[in-house]
Amino acid sequence: MSALYDLAIIGGGPAGYVGAELAGKKGLKVILFDKRALGGVCLNEGCIPTKTLLMSEKVLESAREASKYGIGVENLSIDFDKIMKRKDKITKKLVSGVGAKMKRAKVDVVMSEAVIKGKNTEGITISADGKEFKAVNLLVCTGSEAAVPPIPGLDPNEILTNREILKLKEIPKNLVIIGGGVIGGEFADFFNAMGSKVTVIEMLPEILNGIDEDVAAFVRKEFTKRGVDYYLQAKVTSLKGKEVFFEKDGKTSSIKGDQVLLSVGRRVNVAGIGLESLGVDFTRRGIKVDSHCRTNVPNVFAAGDITGFSQLAHTASREAIVVVNNILGNKDNMRYDAIPGVVYTHPECASVGLTEAAAKAKGIEVEVRSLSMAYAGRFVIENEGKDGFCKIIAGKKYGEILGVHMVGGSCSEIIWGACALIEAQLRVQDVKELVFPHPTVSEIIRETIFEF
Helix, strand or coil: CCCCEEEEEECCCHHHHHHHHHHHHCCCCEEEECCCCCCHHHHHHCHHHHHHHHHHHHHHHHHHCHHHHCCCCCCCCCCHHHHHHHHHHHHHHHHHHHHHHHHHCCCEEECCCEEEEEEECCEEEEEECCEEEEEEEEEECCCEEECCCCCCCCCCCCCECCCHHHHCCCCCCEEEEECCCHHHHHHHHHHHHHCCEEEEECCCCCCCCCCCHHHHHHHHHHHHHCCCEEECCCEEEEEECCEEEEEECCEEEEEECCEEEECCCEEECCCCCCHHHCCCCECCCCECCCCCCECCCCCEEECHHHHCCCCCHHHHHHHHHHHHHHHCCCCCCCCCCCCCEEECCCCCEEEEECCHHHHHHCCCCEEEEEEEHHHCHHHHHHCCCCCCEEEEEEECCCCEEEEEEEECCCHHHCHHHHHHHHHCCCEHHHHHCCCCCCCCCCHHHHHHHCCC
């Protein structure tokens, strides 16, 4: 048995490595376990590799549209092998960076599957790599993986998830995507630009579930113009190899692809890590936690996808910081009113706070203003022939900013400001007194505010 650790962390994703780094820097003795690779799904199979691919698409799109800006580009070609190798290079570099951070923070890292063995007065025991480790506190952040529903005929060896599609060696001529959420949307965008014929089958009435409906509809219409086919309110009933059968409007149809991407959500990784030995409580979505990210078991915390609440890397990182602060005796609460969400398609869309539908469901009376991105001069300069919009939702009684939803341009780089407005509980009148730099695309927030 090794020395007693102040904090043991199972899972090296955005919650695990951020929490480990902070705790280590604050002087705690920390051990971090991961069975696959530091960085978790986000760095290895999600956020970073997909955005690297989308950057190649953005360059391609810019080259194709260069003539709009008076620049001639000829003999365009796509080197898919080079695109995929660049993705791998960047992922490897950033994974190495996480490892370096752990060393600087003096975090002990064990690359092995970890299993919780139990808890007693001496601490929490964890088994890994043929050894046992003991810690006073435990943070569980084992993340999630692609959900694979029991669809008749579905053969895991015939379909792709977000993990396998990142290993393709060639561009599929026909790609069928089951699920029109964020992951499905980003891959639809990328492979459509690469030349694939993309078909998306979505069970819900609109794509990008959880995003403002007007924003989602705008993105779908843009993709449709580019040749992506959508079947909305369509239920997949079975698969036969790479042929997908689905029902829509009472009729059964099928589409066959060279590749089929299954993207219908995530499933939390709670099995096989020994949580039952502690008696941790669960909800339908994952581990049950309070506003301090504490479970029902003293000194046991959970963060990230495993709570099933907000499956976003930046949420996970903030939750881990809340955990470490509370362990250090610094009271900190996790708040979810201003968590930004971004879809890195072209056009990008970003949102924070309540949508109109969510506000209505909560019984909150609101005022809504929406304005074309063309009201921001910088957007017009950088996006010849394109459009987008900004929608702001405010409380009707007090004018407090409740939600901001945007599509077009680099919304991902602007949305943090909207988060700050909501987190600070600013009113429409307060925002009217702020000075925005000119010319910037961020001025669209100011322009929309002055519509109130």
